Amino acid sequence: QLRLQESGPGLVKPSKTLSLTCSVSGGSILSNGYYWGWVRQPPGKGLEWIGNIYYFGSTNYNPSLKSRVSISVDALKKVFSLNLTSVTAADTAVYYCTKSRRDGSLDSWGPGTLVIASS
Amino acid sequence: DIVMTQSPDSLAVSLGERASINCKSSQSILYGSNNMNYLAWYQQKPGQPPKLLIYWAFTRESGVPDRFSGSGSGTDFTLTISSLQTEDVAVYYCQQYYSSPLTFGGGTKVEIK
Numbered sequence: 001q002l003r004l005q006e007s008g009p010g011l012v013k014p015s016k017t018l019s020l021t022c023s024v025s026g027g028s029i030l031s032n033g034y035y036w037g038w039v040r041q042p043p044g045k046g047l048e049w050i051g052n053i054y055y056f057g058s059t060n061y062n063p064s065l066k067s068r069v070s071i072s073v074d075a076l077k078k079v080f081s082l083n084l085t086s087v088t089a090a091d092t093a094v095y096y097c098t099k100s101r102r103d104g105s106l107d108s109w110g111p112g113t114l115v116i117a118s119s
Numbered sequence: 120d121i122v123m124t125q126s127p128d129s130l131a132v133s134l135g136e137r138a139s140i141n142c143k144s145s146q147s148i149l150y151g152s153n154n155m156n157y158l159a160w161y162q163q164k165p166g167q168p169p170k171l172l173i174y175w176a177f178t179r180e181s182g183v184p185d186r187f188s189g190s191g192s193g194t195d196f197t198l199t200i201s202s203l204q205t206e207d208v209a210v211y212y213c214q215q216y217y218s219s220p221l222t223f224g225g226g227t228k229v230e231i232k
Contacts, residue, residue, distance in 0.1 A: 047169065047212055049221040062220040063120075096168050104216025105159040107180065109168035 002027035004097050004110035012091075012117050018084040022097030022110060029078050030055045033102040036073060036080045040093040041112075048093075052100060053080060087117040121145050121215050125224035131232040138200040140227045142213035147193045150217065157217035160189055160198045163226075164209045172211075173198065205231065 008020035022036070029036065037052025051061035053071045061069050065084070073080040084091060095115055099108040122145040132138040148157045156176035161169035171180045173189040176196055186201045200207055208231060213224040 046225050047214075047223040049223070060219050064220070100216075101174075103174060104157060104221060105171055105174035106161075106169070106214070107171045107174075109170070112168050 002099065002108050004099065004108055006095060006097050006110045006113040008113060008115070010114060010116060012087050012115060013119050014088055014117055015086055018082070018087050018091060018095075018115055018117070020082045020095055020097070020113065020115070021079050022081070024078045024080070024099075029073065029075050029080070035060075035100045035102075035104075036071075037098045037100060037106075038071065038082045039096045039098055039106070039109075040091075041096070042090075042093045043114075050082065050084075050095075052098075089117050091115070091117045120220055121148065121218060121222050123213055123215055123222050123224040125211075125213060125227050127227060128225070129228040129230065131230045132200075132203045133232045134205065135202050136232075138203050138207075138229055140198045140211050140213075140229070142191075142196045142198070142224050144194045144196075144215055144217075148215045148217035149193050156192055156196070157215055158189075158191075158196055159214045159216065160187075161212045161214065162207075162209045163212065169212060200229070203229070203231070 003025045005023045012018045035052040038050040053059045068085045070083045094112040096112045097110040098106045100106045124143045126141045158176040160173040163169040177189040210226045210228050
């Protein structure tokens with residue numbers, strides 16, 4: 001069964017870059033038709049889609065974050081990554097890595113990792 | 120962006136009774152070429168990631184109890200729990216995947232009365 005696991009610093013200073021990695025196990029990151037992405041959830045609030053990447057590298061980003069976000073994939077290492085630049089307190093959230101089917105529904109989620117943007 | 124609006128924000132239902140959650144999209148998410156509604160429902164329990172319950176507006180994900188059902192088309196959708204169980208206490212979100220960016224409703228908290 002496919003499993004996703006986020007990893008990365010839990011604390012990031014304002015104006016710095018948030019970097020997270022998602023490890024994929026129990027399945028292939030090269031599977032046709034799957035997108036690998038990120039969703040975040042500020043404490044006590046709702047869900048915000050950040051973006052996704054197809055295994056060969058095409059990306060889609062939320063325009064609200066597009067100027068600051070990049071998602072990449074390393075198929076050999078079976079990981080994909082999120083970089084979010086120039087963070088502020090508003091970027092404090094639980095970050096989930098996700099897998100979506102071609103239709104767009106998010107059928108696998110990592111357990112999530114809390115990232116706090118604070119000095 | 121397509122705005123997803125859920126109602127109510129919260130509801131309390133007695134065990135064994137029906138719970139209904141509404142979701143409205145700011146534009147139609149029915150794709151004409153395949154007649155499919157690009158809508159999913161998720162369940163999120165405290166401290167856990169969301170779990171996919173329903174996609175294509177009414178198709179249950181594998182393993183989801185049949186007391187969960189989805190209905191609606193175009194811009195108006197409903198998630199129904201036919202007989203509420205204690206393990207169904209959670210926040211429920213709708214999500215459209217008709218167009219990018221993917222967007223979620225604000226969530227509906229379901230509790231036991």
